[in-house]
Amino acid sequence: xxxxxxxxxxxxxxxxxxxxxxxxxxxxxxxxxxxxxxxxxxxxxxxxxxxxxxxxxxxxxxxxxxxxxxxxxxxxxxxxxxxxxxxxxxxxxxxxxxxxxxxxxxxxxxx
Amino acid sequence: xxxxxxxxxxxxxxxxxxxxxxxxxxxxxxxxxxxxxxxxxxxxxxxxxxxxxxxxxxxxxxxxxxxxxxxxxxxxxxxxxxxxxxxxxxxxxxxxxxxxxxxxxxxxxxxxxxxxx
Numbered sequence: 001x002x003x004x005x006x007x008x009x010x011x012x013x014x015x016x017x018x019x020x021x022x023x024x025x026x027x028x029x030x031x032x033x034x035x036x037x038x039x040x041x042x043x044x045x046x047x048x049x050x051x052x053x054x055x056x057x058x059x060x061x062x063x064x065x066x067x068x069x070x071x072x073x074x075x076x077x078x079x080x081x082x083x084x085x086x087x088x089x090x091x092x093x094x095x096x097x098x099x100x101x102x103x104x105x106x107x108x109x110x111x
Numbered sequence: 112x113x114x115x116x117x118x119x120x121x122x123x124x125x126x127x128x129x130x131x132x133x134x135x136x137x138x139x140x141x142x143x144x145x146x147x148x149x150x151x152x153x154x155x156x157x158x159x160x161x162x163x164x165x166x167x168x169x170x171x172x173x174x175x176x177x178x179x180x181x182x183x184x185x186x187x188x189x190x191x192x193x194x195x196x197x198x199x200x201x202x203x204x205x206x207x208x209x210x211x212x213x214x215x216x217x218x219x220x221x222x223x224x225x226x227x228x
Binding site: 034036038041042043044045046049087098099100101102103104 | 115117145147154155156157160202204206216217218219220221222224
C-alpha cells in the first residue's frame with residue numbers, strides 16, 4: 001500500500017472549516033483513500049473514503065486531486081468534539097487488504 | 112455503521128499472567144478481524160490478521176507465541192497475551208470488516224487497555 005504523509009498537527013477555530021491535507025504521491029490506480037479519526041483513548045472511527053471522485057457524507061467531504069497524489073479532508077463546521085487525530089490511509093479496496101496507519105494529524109479545535 | 116465490541120475495556124494484571132481480550136462483531140459476520148496495538152502518543156500498529164477457521168497471520172516482528180489469536184466463529188476473535196510483562200502494557204484494538212457488497216471500510220472496537228504490573 002502507498003505511504004501517506006500528513007502534517008503532525010493543525011489548529012482550527014470552532015465553527016470554521018477544517019481542511020486536513022494528505023500526500024500519497026505513490027498511490028496506484030486501484031488504491032482507495034480512507035480517512036479515520038481517533039478521539040483520545042477510543043477506537044478509530046470511519047469518516048469517509050474515495051477512489052477518484054470527490055465524496056461527501058454527513059461527516060465530511062473528501063477532495064482528491066486529479067492526479068490522485070494528494071487529498072484533503074474537509075470538516076465544514078468544526079466543533080470542539082472534532083478534536084482528534086485524523087488518519088489518511090490508502091489501500092486496495094478489496095476484502096483482504098489490511099489497513100496500515102501512519103502518524104496522522106492531531107486536529108485541535110479551539111473555542 | 113457496524114458495531115464491534117471489545118471486552119474487557121481495561122485490565123490490570125500481574126507480570127507473568129496471561130490475559131484474554133475478546134472482540135465481537137455484534138450485528139454482522141466477520142470472516143476477518145485485525146488486531147492492533149497502540150502505545151501512548153503513537154499510532155496504531157497492526158499486529159495480526161485473524162481469519163475465521165484458520166491460523167492467524169502475524170506482522171513481521173510480532174511474536175505469535177506471545178500473542179495467541181483464536182477466531183473460532185464469525186463473530187468472535189480473541190487475543191491472549193501470554194506471560195504478560197510490563198512492556199506489554201498497551202492499548203489493544205480490534206477491527207472487523209463487513210462482508211458482502213460493500214466498500215471495505217473497517218469498523219473498530221473501543222479498545223482494551225492492558226496494564227501489567
